[in-house]
Amino acid sequence: MTLLNQVFDIYIDLNITLALTAVVWLTVKLSMARFGRRLAFTVQLGLLNGLFAVIILSPAVVAVYQHLLVVEMVPAALSINLADYAVSQYLRGGIALPAEDFQALLGLRSRFTESILTMTPGLGLGIALFLIAGFIGFGTRLVINFVRLNRMLSTCHDWRRNGRVQLLLSDRAIVPFSARGLIRHYVVVPSELLAKPDDLKLVLKHEFQHLRQGDVAWEIGLELLRPFFFWNPFFYVWKSEVERLRELACDQKVAEHSQVDLKAYCMCLLRAAQAGLRKRQAQTARDRVGNVASVALLEVQDRLLRRSPAQKLRRRVEALLETNRLRPHWGLACLAVLPMIAVILLISMSIQKPADWSQDRLMLSAIVNLERLETINSFGQRPLR
Incomplete structure (x- = not known):
């Protein structure tokens, strides 16, 4: 003990x-x-x-x-x-x-800890069962999302390869996203973007920046820790802050490139959001992929107790126009x-x-x-x- x-x-x-x-x-x-x-x-x-x-x-x-x-x-x-x-x-x-x-x-903390570990009838047993059930539930969800993501990647069409980075085309992906395995990195692009070369170029810049920043690895780490911290509201506050800064930082780095037109980049985000919403409405629940081990161009799914995708998109566009940031x-x-x-x-x-x-x-x-x-x-x- x-x-x-x-x-x-x-x-x-x-x-x-x-x-x-x-x-x-x-x-x-x-x-x-x-x-x-x-x-x-x-x-x-x-x-x-x-x-x-x-x-x-x-x-x-x-x-x-x-x-x-x-x-x-x-x-x-x-x-x-x-x-x-x-x-x-x-x-x-x-x-x-x-x-x-x-x-x-x-001695309150010691007694509280002992009651949980020994599953003392009452409060200790209740908390112990809550922690065990939460860990099993969120752990199972984590495994299911990994399986769904792997299934999604297996249905994609191989497009190009460059070292450890593999570009994939998908007929089911709602929006472009990045993912990784133990060795390879993946960038999944909806097939219809091939007909929009300007948007495709901006999307690839965005996803490659995610890979350079190591955002997918950090997302994997946070998701692996979720079953342990599922009951702590500050974990979700921290994760939400990371997700917000991750997209804003990526947008900022892409917009700093001399060959990227700021207006064109903002319009690309808007068009991707519109296409993603239409696709989300058309697809069934089984076709949706969790965000585990992946970082999407933008979020088009509503999440409980978080800002709506529309608010996040508006914040990203506004942030691109801000110039009073210290570097x-x-x-x-x-x-x-x-x-x-x-x-x-x-x-x-x-x-x-x-x-x-x-x-x-x-x-x-x-x-x-x-x-x-x-x-x-x-x-x-x-x-x-």
């Missing part, structure tokens, strides 16, 4: 870290927008992906740091833990609570993001479960025992007349 407890603690810590980091990111973004300072979409996307990688790797960093504390390569004074800080403040009189109540509050040097951008990385690691280290037996906790335990002893002794005293 010890290993299971450790794994579940890491899982909870990752969810908390993701939630707090999402709040920090949105706060910084809104603050910059308020002061009229907006980074280029490509820079924002790179920073967002980098921060997510830091979140996923944070448990390993924390484990290394705690090991350095144990072997005393890092001074004990540099230990960062909210629970230990709370105990220290309590012993200094900064928290006005009975010692037994304060100790019970500190800082990547060195400066990395330097600016260092505080956010520090915040992520600080959050990860501070929410860790503390050591069971520290000097402060022994003192707290002694205070609790003294209060209990005083309560027991008070029962044997005669009431004052």
Whole structure:
């Protein structure tokens, strides 16, 4: 059970870290927008992906740091833990609570975790079954979408190949999209685009830019993590932000090309949206392909609790016309993001479960025992007349 407890603690810590980091990111973004300072979409996307990688790797960093504390390569004074800080403040009189109540509050997470892992009847059993059912459900959906995508790729017509990139023509694809396997990258183009060479050229530029940015690989990673974070609303906030910046960054890079006419590119997006909507209405549900492992030119399917495709398309066209975006040097951008990385690691280290037996906790335990002893002794005293 010890290993299971450790794994579940890491899982909870990752969810908390993701939630707090999402709040920090949105706060910084809104603050910059308020002061009229907006980074280029490509820079924002790179920073967002980098921060997510830091979140996923944070448990390993924390484990290394705690090991350095144990072997005393890092001074004990540099230990960062909210629970230990709370105990220290309590012993200094900064928290006005009975010692037994304060100790019970500190052990709330441990008791909650234990009730879930042991499936204690009641709340613990309910949460455990919810997590298991969600993981199985979203995991099954993930497999089904991969199978559907593979089936879609198998029905496409081979058009051209260039190294590991394979161009495919499809009679069923609603809109152009990019996908990848273990080795090959795929760009799927609706067959009717062959009759529109100007639009086809812009579409290929867009999809090749997705491949250069590694957007498909990031999409695969996020979808593989969905069964684990399905219950966390901040995961969907983060994923929605990545999807938004991914398309805006791709549009921005394509529009920066000297040979691309901005008006023609916007009209290409509009025509693709119209064609996609017509095709979606004509096709049955079994012909639709999930977005797993693929990145489409644009979205033409409504999604619950997200902005409509029309709103997203309008936002993309408006963003193409904006010129007040800062394009800082990547060195400066990395330097600016260092505080956010520090915040992520600080959050990860501070929410860790503390050591069971520290000097402060022994003192707290002694205070609790003294209060209990005083309560027991008070029962044997005669009431004052």
